[in-house]
Amino acid sequence: MEAQVLFDTLKGKFGDAVVELQGEGYSPAFVVVAPASVKEIARFLRDDPALSFDSLMCLSGVDYKEKFAVAYHMHSMKHRHAIGMKAFLPRETPSLPTVDDVWPAANFQEREAFDLFGIVFEGSMDLRRILLPEDWEGHPLRKDYKYPDFYHGIKV
């Protein structure tokens, strides 16, 4: 399905929650949505028969210097089409609802985004650090991350 058609479908159904389509220079195209409605849009994308995006390819946190974003890449086994979804978040308290009840595949990737960016996924079944030790301070993939000098008394 064409990205523009999909964008129009979503816009028709969710109105203002669907913000814009990033098409030029983006492969696949991204539908930018409001963070609060991520879960319902995700559920619609998965359940609607014409869309049936049953597989979450990739979930990434991104640090655009003024704001954060969570980028979702989805794929449909039935219709063999793919689309991206993006939600921009404020830097101070980045948080949005989880999609791990829509796609269980999201769980580890959300934990990774939380670990490396500090993005909180509300309602997640298990949100804790995954790659870094439990007591690490800071979120390394942020652009303004400063390396700590010491960790448990060991010079880093």
Next chain:
Amino acid sequence: MTIRPNALPTQEMTINMGPQHPSTHGVLRVILTTDGEVVTRAVPDVGYLHRALEKIGERVTYAQYMPFTDRLDYLAAMNCNCAWAWTVEKLAKIEVPERAEYLRVIVCELNRISSHLIAFGSYTADMGAFTPFLYAIREREQVNDLFEMLCGNRLTYNYARVGGVSADAPPGFLEKTKEFLDYFEPKLDEYNELISYNKIFVNRLANVAVISAADAVAYGLTGPNLRGSGVPFDLRKDEPYSIYPKFDFKVCVGTGERGTLGDCFDRYMVRINEMRESIKIVRQAVAQIPDGPVLAKVPRVFKPPVGEAYFRSECPRGETGIYLISDGTVNAYRLKIRTGSFVTMNIFETITKGLMIADIVAVIGSFDIILPEIDR
């Protein structure tokens, strides 16, 4: 198990299948809560091999990042190299010469064979049959010899480049490859005779950790794990990239031949059959490969246009997807690597409820995970 009243009180045991363990395919830690031999909860704890590859990607140039992709999945380093090259080429719309694509496919498929050999060998070794592992290593040494002939390295190849490959095949390489394929093809039947259909081995694997097709898709399983559950989805056929449309090969799917569809045995057999298909692909590639240059003209100081691209390729352990954000400078702005093994670990806790400790080892082996891919 029914508990009789007035029976001795029992307690669950928490065991640590620690980062150092012969069967966890790397530094994987699994915290088991068991009731005797039966596992009630198995929580994986990853991150022991986290090397901040994604952060490093923001500091080095696109060409300099190639050796880092070797270390992403060192058993299938060619596939990871090529995945990175293809992603950057997709973003910057670079045209790769045909001979380079043929060489890439040849090495990717050969590396698929050697990676599946390790998966096969280490899986049977985990199950207690130590011999097939050494046969697999013997075959893999020959593949390593081929790669050494091609690029000088035996494990971390750094072979692909943005725009092509680093070196052309030396004279004799294609003949040696054909010889290897002729030598190796009957070995697969030998392995099946030795171990694959051995009653003890089948009993260890059949009906263990059955994953339905719907679960497999929902939990993000990819590659042989997905196909083992009966879903006939192979990126090389269904979302073809590079020159894969030119080759004729089958997609290997689990059939539930010795148990339930989607059990460990199906995932194991998919890998064995995939080796056969890879042999077919390499044979066709060696026959069809054209002459020509092997590296496109890419500027020395390479600055791709601003934009974002997501490219996924079929690596032996699943699909490796790279989400690349470029801001027009020599370094990537954000580089996210989605690996098959990482997402596969999602289903680990669900699927291991009620299994025995020996089955945990069987499950880890059937997923064919590798820790560098999980931890990056």
Next chain:
Amino acid sequence: MEALAISLVKAVPALGGVPLWTVTLLLIVASAVVILVFALTFEGVGSLVLRKVAGDIQARIGPNRVGPHGILQFLADGVKLVLKEDIIPAQADRFLFRLAPYFVFVGSFAAFVVVPFGVGLTAADLNIGIYYVMAVTSLVVIGVLLAGWSSNNKWALLGGMRAAAQIVSYEIPVGMALLPAVLVAGSLSLQDIVRSQGGLLGIFGWNLFHNPFSFFSFFLYFTAAQAETNQTPFDLPEAESELVSGYNVEYSGIRFGLFFLAEFGDMFIVAALATSCFLGGWQVPFFNAAALPPMWGNLLSLGVFLSKAFLMVLVMMWVRWTLPRLRVDQLMRMSWKYMVPLTFVNLLGVSLWLLVFRGKGIPGMIASLFG
């Protein structure tokens, strides 16, 4: 031993003044030392042969640096183990931790005493030979449980429990599978069993060919005994890839060496019992070794016995490197649901056969047809 002591005193006049019990005691100690040396040598060389056989099966060479073709490897390993640091985990039960390897080693070594090496070569020809062997090898269970428990390590505990369950479960098939040989020979003494397999029938005098049930019970015994000695496909208690060596994971140095050696000792006992009970022991085909002068008779029968026993050990190693291992519940199922009923039926079959055919075996009946 008493008889030997008496004849020794008669033969050597210098010993005239020494009381008989001293000579007897010295002879007992000497024979124990000889057996111990044999056992340790076999266990050492056996470990080397295991690695070379593994190398052959796995398309590689095996140890070949220490000595020509790696022959001295086991000495190097022995020296290494002796010189290693003796680590006892901090929270371990020190007394039991130290005690466990001895139980295992003694359980294995004590069975060497009744093995019939040759015509007159048995350290002690007990008239309850097989019963004694079964009883003494059960000591191993205690040792393994002690090792697993006292290591204060959950993996060791799991391994110890599995081992105990496995060894105890397979003792029944082992015993039941040996009984046909006892019934045919009419005696529990191993030397008697071997003697009963001799005669002009040569190879066909073996218990293996006596009747279909004893033929079957040889294979039952061999399989069940592999489980007793924790060999793959039954090596769950020390599954290297799961339990990281199971009950002996916390042992280092010579304590580990004792466990390791005892495993090979057990292998030899299994092979020795299999050859004595089913393959004719030291009987030379078509030849009466007992008729030769004692020294030649003993040497010849010793050679025959050792070659048969080593062949059985090689078969065990071959199976070990070929098959994967059974899961613990599959192992238990195999023992209780399959082997126990089979061995009982087998025993019944042998008893009925002996009753109906008055103790004659198939080769014997065929021979009597021809006169």
